[in-house]
Amino acid sequence: MLKPLATATRDLVSLDGLWAFALDTRVGPEPWRSRLETRLEAAVPASYNDLFADQEIHDHVGLVWYQRTVRVPRGWYGERIVLRFDAATHAASVYVNDTLVATHDGGYTPFEADLTEVVAPGAEFRLTVSVDNRLTNVTIPPGKLTVGPDGKERQSYFHDFYNYAGLARSVRLYSTPPTHLTDVTVTTDIDGSTGLVAYRLATSEPAPASVRLVDETGVVVASCEGHAGTLRVEDSVLWRPGAAYLYRLEIEVHDGWQTVDTYELPVGIRTVAVRGDQFLINGEPFYFTGFGKHEDSAVRGKGHDNAYLVHDFRLLDWTGANSFRTSHYPYAEEVLEFADRHGIVVIDETAAVGLNLAVEGGLTGAPPRPTFSPETINSQTQAAHAQHLRELIDRDKNHPSVVMWCVANEPSTNEDGAREYFEPLITLTRELDPTRPVTMTTVIFATAENDRTADLVDVISLNRYYGWYVATGDLAAAEQMLEADLRGWAAKYGKPIMMSEYGADTISGLHSVTATPWTEEFQADFLAMNHRVFDRIPSFVGEHVWNFADFGTGPAIHRVDGNKKGVFTRDRKPKAAAFALRERWRGLRGRKPAPEVLRESELSASLL
Template sequence: MSPSPTPVPRPEYPRPDLDRSERWLALNGTWELQPDESGTLAPDGPADLPDRLASRITVPFAWSSEASGVHEPWLATAWYRRTVTVPDGWGADRVFLCFGAVHHEARVWVNGRLLAEHVGGYLPFDVDVTDALDADRAAEIVVRVHAPLDKRDLPHGKQRSLPSDDYDSVSFSPTSGIWQSVWLEPRAATHAAAVVAGGDSLTGFDVVVHVAGPRRADARVTIAWDPEAAADAGEAVASAVAAPVPVSGSTDDDGTARLRLDTPGAAPWHPDAPVLHRLRVTTESSDGVDRVTTWAGLRRVETRDGALWLNGERLYVRGVLDQGYWPRTGMTAPSDDALRHDLELAARAGFNLVRKHIKLEEPRWLHHADRLGMLVWAEPPSPGRHSAQGAAAFEEVAAGMVRRDGSHPAIVVWGLYNEEWGYDFGLHREPVWQDELAGLVARFRALDPTRPVVDNSGWHHVDTDLVDWHCYITDLPTWAEVTAGLTNGTRGSFPVPFPSGLWHERALHVEPRRVPPGAPVLNSEYGTGHTTVDRAWAMQWQTQELRRHDAGSGYVYCELTDVEHENAGIHFADRSLKDTGGLASSDVHAPTTLVVDVLPAAPGADIDPDRWPDALPVHVSHHGTRRLTGRLRARWTRPRGTVGAGLGDGAGVVDGPAMTVEPFVLSAPVALPVPRPDGPARLLVWFEGDDGTSHARAVVDAGSIERSEER
């Protein structure tokens, strides 16, 4: 069949990190599809397929999604087919068929010849199809995909499994089949297959080029800084005082070249100034010349003295968890704009980091994060239970994550396992598993020693660079007490809700293993409440408690958007903003915030008017690079008034004394003599700089709670 004349979905080049977009052909769009319910159709390959397959599917959307046109979540096996003709002008270069990701097992035929078999649902793969093309340079492409319903021994993240995972209550629809872009591109037979450019020295790039092809052991690789990189909207492209001198070197027996490109006077990458450098990688061999470009940034992340540091400056993580699902398209973004939009939503909500939760997001999302200055905590999909097969497959995808994504300066944390998923909630009971995880961490650090690694996010750490925990306690006073103990080191365990409905105590460390002193600590999952207003209210007060403690290095709020039945997002699944009762996420998660010494009672009724204190103690938490000078101010407004409306010198403004706020040091409390309201009202509190700028805002609601038995 011929490609559909309808617009090609996801038409942009898929790999800005390994860019050959000057010549390529998108193969997204309409393909034929033949479901194979028994898994036994066409035992001898494509020749056994019918002349016309049963249905059509829109690639790159998984057959489990509505957008694919198929919407069969529990189909395990299917065959794809389409024809394509190689464009004129590609000359004598080899033609490669490229897949962004296919879940889970793929076999690829071209013109009846089996050319590739790939296992693993999240990493890219490609195949040289040149010798299988017919005389007219045409190809019939057939792909058989098997996506096991039982995924428990496979890295699959949040995809639902049958039988189910232990964490099925927080799992979502499967993503089966081709779920990222497919395309053709010409290359030399010997070519750069992966490029990792590390800029942690801040003075140049240490570049590792992995060369594939028949001459990979005797290829010549050159790295050149591109002075002609054009600035796209929202992107800062680097300049240098002096153009860096290109460097060249030969590959070793494994096809790896390691080169150092100095960039004198070049600007570093920082969230406030996300300067990117474009590097040109040329690979020469007797097979010809291969050219590819990549983007990188000069950026250093460190853990020392109990804190995170970015380019030598203290970093406080204000993160949000993002699971990377969309209503009609599942794990595949409906458009490139949708990828960027989610990052923009996170930034508008006040966050400076996105934790992409147990999913390898496509490279374009990471490139947008690089361009926008959004920090990323990246982590691979895990299996659902422990087995030798699952552990080996997990390590393979984790290593592939570094190989594919290691050049992105936005990535500042690598995560591995999450909440012992893949370890049957039993790390503390199994020393052999502890040794296995410690070995994985050591090998992972060897792959990339420039970023901190979290071994098992949530609890039961074995060997980690960040000590994190997931705290979903719903009672705010208890949550505040537990948070204080975990952050300040006086508490080593905390209660965790399990799918059974029971709460079990979980330790930060697996004894007798202890994380070295000085590791940063942070709460990497929290959030509670049933309604949208409940959750916004809890978010404000829980986050205030996290900001109360100078020993903390940050947090990750759960979560950015709703996903299917999970309604914990700041935004609905369609990305529309939820009703928050007038509370602004951008104030809660700002670099500078207020910490009010109140144990609030309920949404809309933080303090009963009859119990209003003579003075309200308020602190300022500031995570900027310079001290602030100014004063705290407050005034009453109508019940549930919107923050930001009417700040200024209006009637009834209460001023605190002049004060200086130091970075990363919670200020002493300022007692604001706010008069008692005569009924329900909302108190607006803000910190105003000497220049009149409002740096931080919060609200406290005065209201009474009428108990049901009192009505």
């Protein structure tokens, strides 16, 4: 699905702003048929939960309604008219006047409705959207619904971040010509000093097409006719981590001598590969430094905000980070575009978090249920997961910053049924995009001995919290456990290994001269312990701290005002760990640290 652009043949109107807003419990039946009966207004883009000083809205489970009036530009006669939602968390139904024009399941990928036959240029229409935040065992992410004694639905879910909902990303109305480009796929390769840009186009109906590749100075460096081909760029400038270079692919669709549609796509020439136990970008070993992040800020929830986008990326640069993972869902397209332009490497993850009912047992105290079964995570869940993968890869396949797909976060890959669930999904991922490696992050319950899926992925990504959830506060014991764990994976699989999560909750301003959990000193010491171990593992290819910044969570008693594992506070103030990471990472700049050599006696002792 192409991102809407304003070009010589396409127009674009933003529908962001203030929309009428109401809970489904506060409006009558079929509220799309008339003006929404409410005095509330909600910002778009933003999650709705924290906008209002209203407990009922904050805790609401079920449908909410958004509505606004839209006028179609009068110059759009003869054009195709399309309504685009960048996301609606987690399911949506869209009405134009009294007509249902679109439905969508999945809270973090875009969807569209062709309005050409239901609206008229120059005229107004009533746009009404229902957004449903409910999660079940067959949604991605999964959750569980129960009914309380008051007859109201209660939502529980198996991930440790707040279930923000609503229209958290932009809404747009745009036009295209009747004959138009519908898709473009670009892959790149390198032949000596020559860059190879293979492209494939799709159009709404058969029509000639041409492309040209333009460098950053505006010079055309290659061109081609037809819907598919390969452009050769002599002495090409590569897209590199920390040194982004983007060409511009200019696409034209023709009708005889006339150009009927135009579109532009940034292109970064680079290669990504796994060879042995190394992760390679442009044929050179790459070492990930960075974070798991969240789309999370006060008041906005998961609402996209360009000011936070710029500031967060500057903080990434300040720490020396070269990468991040889109934990635990696809981020707004603007985030990936910014990463493309600034040379930040991205591991792109689906919203498949919580496929692990052992975690549910730990959070609720209830006996754990089997994760994979007809009553829990089942074939319907798998089908929803597959659709999430299709939509993620369709949206993000052309971003040079995206170097790896993450199929899921912390699933129960140690349980019966895990391989049957994940093998078809990993196969699908490779079919959709054979050019990028595939990974999943591995929960601590899954070890090198009992994991059922590690042979299926290219990179072993581990989430480990030795010294926090295990051996709490005992960093000496934690160091021994962590090293034994990592060496077990390295010995069995011989693949690149990275730490996709490691961290400790920390209260900003809490200090101690002794190793006391929750203090800033303990967080810095915890990270340093992990780094000592990482530097002793030859096949180690990266470290992503959990988390970039503190973030909002649900009302569980083990969280006070959210998850505090950020090295920055929720309003982006640095903790002591941020300075420690800056000292380490700014010296690495994408290179693996020199292995720390231990004497045989020390190595034996460390593994006891």
